[in-house]
Amino acid sequence: MSKIVAIANQKGGVGKTTTAVNLAASLALSGERILLLDIDPQGNSTSGLGISRDSPVHTLYEILAGNSSVSDAILDTSVDHLSIVSSSIDLLGAEIELIAREERESILSSALSEIRDSYRYIFIDCPPSLGLLTLNALVAAESVIVPVQCEYYALEGLGLLTQTIRLIRRSFNPGLDIEGIVLTMFDTRNSLSHQVASEIRKHFGDKVYQTVIPRNVALGEAPSHGKPIFLYDIRSRGAESYLSLAKEILHENGVR
Amino acid sequence: MSKIVAIANQKGGVGKTTTAVNLAASLALSGERILLLDIDPQGNSTSGLGISRDSPVHTLYEILAGNSSVSDAILDTSVDHLSIVSSSIDLLGAEIELIAREERESILSSALSEIRDSYRYIFIDCPPSLGLLTLNALVAAESVIVPVQCEYYALEGLGLLTQTIRLIRRSFNPGLDIEGIVLTMFDTRNSLSHQVASEIRKHFGDKVYQTVIPRNVALGEAPSHGKPIFLYDIRSRGAESYLSLAKEILHENGVR
Numbered sequence: 001m002s003k004i005v006a007i008a009n010q011k012g013g014v015g016k017t018t019t020a021v022n023l024a025a026s027l028a029l030s031g032e033r034i035l036l037l038d039i040d041p042q043g044n045s046t047s048g049l050g051i052s053r054d055s056p057v058h059t060l061y062e063i064l065a066g067n068s069s070v071s072d073a074i075l076d077t078s079v080d081h082l083s084i085v086s087s088s089i090d091l092l093g094a095e096i097e098l099i100a101r102e103e104r105e106s107i108l109s110s111a112l113s114e115i116r117d118s119y120r121y122i123f124i125d126c127p128p129s130l131g132l133l134t135l136n137a138l139v140a141a142e143s144v145i146v147p148v149q150c151e152y153y154a155l156e157g158l159g160l161l162t163q164t165i166r167l168i169r170r171s172f173n174p175g176l177d178i179e180g181i182v183l184t185m186f187d188t189r190n191s192l193s194h195q196v197a198s199e200i201r202k203h204f205g206d207k208v209y210q211t212v213i214p215r216n217v218a219l220g221e222a223p224s225h226g227k228p229i230f231l232y233d234i235r236s237r238g239a240e241s242y243l244s245l246a247k248e249i250l251h252e253n254g255v256r
Numbered sequence: 257m258s259k260i261v262a263i264a265n266q267k268g269g270v271g272k273t274t275t276a277v278n279l280a281a282s283l284a285l286s287g288e289r290i291l292l293l294d295i296d297p298q299g300n301s302t303s304g305l306g307i308s309r310d311s312p313v314h315t316l317y318e319i320l321a322g323n324s325s326v327s328d329a330i331l332d333t334s335v336d337h338l339s340i341v342s343s344s345i346d347l348l349g350a351e352i353e354l355i356a357r358e359e360r361e362s363i364l365s366s367a368l369s370e371i372r373d374s375y376r377y378i379f380i381d382c383p384p385s386l387g388l389l390t391l392n393a394l395v396a397a398e399s400v401i402v403p404v405q406c407e408y409y410a411l412e413g414l415g416l417l418t419q420t421i422r423l424i425r426r427s428f429n430p431g432l433d434i435e436g437i438v439l440t441m442f443d444t445r446n447s448l449s450h451q452v453a454s455e456i457r458k459h460f461g462d463k464v465y466q467t468v469i470p471r472n473v474a475l476g477e478a479p480s481h482g483k484p485i486f487l488y489d490i491r492s493r494g495a496e497s498y499l500s501l502a503k504e505i506l507h508e509n510g511v512r
């Protein structure tokens with residue numbers, strides 16, 4: 001039993017990478033085999049897990065270009081049961097290169113078929129756009145986790161994202177659904193956070209996770225050490241909230 | 257005397273739109289005629305200035321598609337001397353549509369030639385990517401203002417951006433230079449902010465503005481009222497810091 005989940009939102013800086021790294025690592029803690037794909041040319045998930053961008057391995061670029069299989073590109077991380085396929089700067093050119101290809105939106109989906117049953121969850125950290133890289137992730141995925149910062153512009157962007165998901169469900173991937181919406185960077189002292197959170201719960205009901213990720217300095221510090229939050233500071237509210245989110249997701253998908 | 261300045265950084269959520277809206281509005285306060293172009297499909301600058309996305313006007317999309325001149329698409333805002341060319345959802349498809357065009361990277365630059373001398377500054381708010389929309393902005397611009405959040409991932413992304421600017425200078429726009437780097441969302445209580453800020457000043461020296469934009473709740477609240485910060489809360493630290501940034505930029509470019 002395996003599930004491919006995209007972590008996507010075209011609004012920038014809402015916590016996609018922070019959620020991808022810390023959720024994947026927290027699920028790996030429970031003994032599940034987890035794979036994280038970094039399809040963002042910025043490569044923040046790759047460096048957030050301490051993988052150097054200069055290592056001479058195959059990356060997601062080679063997979064999309066057809067020069068490598070997924071299994072040849074898989075790397076171990078400092079977390080047991082968590083593996084990664086790293087990003088590379090070449091992904092910047094991939095969007096233009098993919099345009100001319102046949103079935104350009106399902107290249108990633110086909111590449112993943114060889115390994116999908118070896119992992120309980122495969123997460124895909126997406127760039128802040130709705131271009132061909134994110135499109136490939138949404139076609140390969142069964143569902144989408146949408147991190148949303150509790151701010152006005154992030155709220156405004158949700159309509160565009162749900163519209164795009166509906167479009168992809170109709171044309172390319174009939175099973176695609178929202179796995180859940182994660183409220184991030186929630187600041188209890190700030191009324192804007194409360195207003196935006198209640199607005200999102202009003203529209204999306206129980207699609208919104210109970211777990212809310214608070215604004216927490218340790219979550220901003222951990223990436224500079226190349227570690228997920230529970231290896232950097234297990235006592236932080238950031239570590240607690242992502243462990244609680246992992247439990248909530250395991251519970252919803254029926255823990256074995 | 258007029259200057260076209262792109263506001264760009266492929267890292268998401270670093271304060272591009274907040275800087276575009278509030279700097280443009282602050283400069284307009286000093287009596288200069290200012291034009292803001294919103295080339296981001298998200299359209300946050302457009303809504304941040306209270307322009308409804310459903311208004312039946314020409315947008316940046318029609319300009320890039322060749323169906324409208326820039327002057328036909330210019331709208332007034334609630335701020336004297338500040339005009340805007342709004343974004344539209346159609347820009348999402350523009351990147352793919354532009355690929356096949358001749359001189360696809362200089363479509364915006366040619367379109368702007370008819371109006372450039374009517375404004376003291378023309379700012380372009382860019383999406384969080386280095387695709388054809390941002391490329392068009394960087395080819396049309398004489399310089400780039402780079403907002404950088406004082407966080408690790410934002411620092412990591414600066415190398416990629418400066419490399420891209422160098423590439424564009426060599427191939428398309430020999431005059432392109434960094435106008436300045438703006439440190440944003442600076443939290444004095446947080447040592448990460450201080451570390452990242454000193455790292456950036458070490459690398460970029462006096463390209464970094466003296467004015468540092470603090471993390472300030474009012475800057476997050478103002479967009480939901482469709483107002484720049486000084487119309488929403490003139491006494492806020494956010495308003496003070498963007499007015500000070502405007503003064504610094506006027507001073508550097510020799511106020512008339």
Ligand SMILES: Nc1ncnc2c1ncn2[C@@H]1O[C@H](COP(=O)(O)OP(=O)(O)OP(=O)(O)O)[C@@H](O)[C@H]1O
Nearest residue numbers: 012013014015016017018128185215216220268407
């Ligand atoms: N809950 C949190 N508390 C404090 N800081 C956070 C939190 N979540 C994320 N951050 C920080 O905020 C910034 C933005 O988060 P992140 O990079 O994960 O967003 P993203 O959506 O992946 O951005 P992009 O759109 O560029 O891919 C990062 O510097 C990160 O360290």
Ligand SMILES: Nc1ncnc2c1ncn2[C@@H]1O[C@H](COP(=O)(O)OP(=O)(O)OP(=O)(O)O)[C@@H](O)[C@H]1O
Nearest residue numbers: 012151268269270271272273274384470471472476
């Ligand atoms: N100095 C600040 N203090 C507090 N909040 C801020 C500040 N600057 C920006 N914000 C808020 O942080 C969020 C990100 O800022 P903004 O949208 O301007 O960044 P951006 O770089 O334009 O994002 P994108 O990459 O999606 O275009 C917004 O919700 C904004 O209101």
Ligand SMILES: [Mg+2]
Nearest residue numbers: 016017040044
């Ligand atoms: Mg990211």
Ligand SMILES: [Mg+2]
Nearest residue numbers: 272273296300
């Ligand atoms: Mg923006």
